[in-house]
Amino acid sequence: MPELPLTPADLDAVLAPLPSARPLPARAYWDEDVFAFEQAEIFGRSWLCVGREDEIARPGEWLLAPLTPAGVVVLRGADLEIRAFHNVCRHRAATLLDGPCGRLAHLECPYHGWTYELSGALRAAPHAPPGFDRGAHGLLPARAGALFGFLFVTLDPGAPPLESAIGEAPPWLSRPGLRSLRRGRRVEYEVAANWKLCVENFQESHHFPRVHPALERLTPCDDAVSWGRGGPWLGGVMDLAPGADTVSTSAAPGARPLIVPEAERRRVRDAMLFPGLLTSLQPDYLLTYRLAPRAPDRTLVIADTYFHPAAFTKGFDPGDVFTFWDAVNREDRAICERQQRGIRAPGYTPSTYAMVEDGVHAFDCIVARRYLSALRARTA
Template sequence: MSVSLHEIASKGQIDTFENPGPLARGLPAFAYTNDDFFQLEQDKLFPNSWMCVAYAHDIPKAGDAKPVEVAGRPVVLVRNETGEIGAFQNVCRHRCMKLVDEPKNVGRLLKCPYHAWSYDLKGQLRAAPHFGGIDNQKPDGFNFEDYGLVPVPCGTWGHWVFVNLNGNAGPLSDHVAPLESRIEGIDLDDLKLVGVLDFGEVDTNWKFLMENFIEPYHVPVVHKGTTDQPLQDHYVVMDGKCLGSAVDIDRDGAEGRAGTLNVSSRYLTLFPNFILGRYFPDQLGAYVNLPTASGKTRQYRAIYKTDGVEASEKEADELMKLWWDVHKEDHEMCERMHQGRAATIASEGGVLSPQWETSVRSFQELVFQAVQ
């Protein structure tokens, strides 16, 4: 069980997130680096949220199963015979052994490797060999119906799989609505996957990766090799849990330089951990960010084309390279932001631009509220 925000604060760190003057401050350093604070997020923030945890293409066929860790809890995603993706607590109901330890196709049954209890793809217990003695699967008082896998609320929007551990985050369709309204014109059933970049574990707190996407302020500085779009063309997006930034380019009617960042774009996050990037005319990027420790985040980016046309091999290679390089630029900044939290002055949280980082402040307020 996590300690409270107040207990963390009583160890000498501030527990207020009030602004000291007309300018907004950022979250105090401990919100990024303190393991107790991360545990608070694991206990209070992530379980009460719709967390994006995988791509639907990770488990394309019936019987495909993928283990994921959500807020430190083992979950397994399974595609069933009718094509739906379900999620379960990834433990056997016999003695709570972790059931699936790597992505695989399990066929028609999820079979525990310890004593061979087996569950169908909808989680029903189908076999408990010799549990009541030789050839007796059903001793008195033991009903298969009571020992199915425990479902975890799960939903798929587009190509993206979300789970809500506590089941109290409301309908997924409501959650994604503010993001959905900003990708109008894109047929999510007709996305063409170009490829997935697996960045492994980035040495930074998950919030820095989100905040980096939410503000446009850094773009002309950090990405000057891939864009010459002036800062003044950018703006922030704030709509509840959909926070981000955008740039509209209309140079003599042109849509910018394809194959670079010099195009009209939407950089949109959905609190807490999902990100969509829309790049006109025909590209979408979808990120799965999985916090694994206070200073480590697993990140993937899937690249899609939205015009219904498969990318050629050359085009795919170029896009993968472009986005790999752009993200390495961002990761370096996020890792250095994390390193900067060790300075004593960082406990005050720095200061946020009233023009370009109001969206960052909104994100941080959602974090602060979630852990209260």
């Protein structure tokens, strides 16, 4: 297990009640050993969202999830089961697939032609020695599953089952109707900041007036209310401002059908699933952000926007949504990168949480508990 250069005292300070709590130490956001620890003990042991079920709806459809340097292939088998495999040939370790997604009848290594069934079983191994046991050399599996329309993978064979690990999700995400949403766009970008800064930024809205004035006009931060029940989910609810019917440059959904009940059409509901799935349910679309840490100061963000399937008719143009969130995401990226540059200043130590940062504190407490659990396991 990688060393964690933090002490129980550092972490107990985070777990104090909000008025007296102290944020995570600065080195938690830039130290290589902390990052290695998180990769092994947090991202390596959690169920991680890798996309939506509709991306692999048909047999043979696959996507490549950036969970390891080689990636993990998630596919729909001929029997309609969802499976995941490390994107590595069992012969000489060449990666099997490139690109984000596709459809195939089998997997074939581009190096020497070893071929695998959609089940992961080795079908052909050219020039293998006599008596070679193909049955013992299938693709290396990872555990996969689906919940609420989301696809999940864990790299930990000993992780709890998906449903028990995910726990009680926010009720607005577990509605059956959301499973049928269709993706309108995907954008990928890197943030030159630690992944925890990206989540903390998502967990509070009192930066809106200074960083996102356009967003503040549509969803005033004073109306934000946090949600959480002690599990891996944290959320918040905000009301739309008078005169706004959705969050976009037009502030109107136009012909886009609602994806929430009529009684909830004037609310925005955000939720984070620890460690790296961020969601925002708007009246007429769903935003998701998946975080893939690349280095202590570098995070890949995969941002998707989903709409009601009935929205996809001739002339469908959600440009008012895309333009608005492109601007907001740029603003968030810039402010997180500003934090990352400052957090390594000699002598800097975090001071306190603002009293409206209960969502940030709740997230940091999850992180601190994971750190402490591993520290105690090491010394037991």
